[in-house]
Amino acid sequence: MTAQIPREIPGLPPVSASSPLLPRSPAPARAVPVPSHSPRTAAYRLLTALLAAAGVALAVLRSTPAHALSYFGVQAGVILAVTMLLSASRTWRGHRALPSWLSGAALLYAVVSALTYHLLLAGTPFSMTALSTPPERWHTQWITLQLLHTVAPAAAVLDWLCLTPAPRLHLNQATTWLLYPLAYLAFYLTRGAPYLYPFLDPAAHGYRITLANALLLGLATYALAALLVALDHTRPTPISRHL
Secondary structure (H helix, E strand, C coil), X not given: CXXXXXXXXXXXXXXXXXXXXXXXXXXXXHHCCCCCXXXXXXXXXXXXXXXXXXXXXXXXXXXXXXXXXXXXXXXXXXXXXXXXXXXXXXXXXXXXXXXXXXXXXXXXXXXXXXXXXXXXXXXXXXXCCCCCCCCCCCCHHHHHHHHHHHHHHHHHHXXXXXXXXXXXXXXXXXXXXXXXXXXXXXXXXXXXCCCCCHHHCHHHXXXXXXHHHHHHHHHHXXXXXXXXXXHHHHCCCCXXXXX
16 A cells, blocks of 8 residues: 655645746747748848849949948948848848848838938939939939839838838837938038038038938938837738747
8 A cells, every 4th residue: 555645745835736837938939030941032132132232333333432422322222232132141041030120220221211312302403423403214323313212212111011020120229220320410511512412501501400401300210210110010910920
């Protein structure tokens, strides 16, 4: 006859039947990103990188590297091309996605460049060269502007909406994203004449109006960043993630 096993062992605290054996994770399992190999997504991101790189290359060929790379739109194209190239490589090899602060920054700068061009510069003599008239349609300079401010940003937005899981962006990243535009503004003003953007021209409007315009652009950029974060948390995720 065997002895009955005691319910409690002396020297050890009693274990409640309702207490869990392991602590629960604060995040659900579906919130953990899983690497995935997607040749089609990689090919699309590579194409986006090539479109942005083509716009940057044409801008440099139509001017000089120092002059072309002084434009915010060209710098945003460089950032977008590098980010999309790295993202395409990771997607092809099945590695984890780029950090959201990096991909979100590239998206924001591309959208800011596109909106600034279409709302403030399209139809003006702005051409990133010494031309005094708007570039003619299908001219090389016109194609450059469309690649940098229309085609590549639109491709980046489609990638975010249709190929990127949601949500990945966070509101605290919006402040960090503003550091680069602030650094660009400091570079732009210290660079001196000729000023590249008519709404940021101290020689024509004075520093008071120029800084006021820069403040409005900064506030608009932060509002756009907050909008992207809000949309990222409300849009449905286009990719099912399984563990």
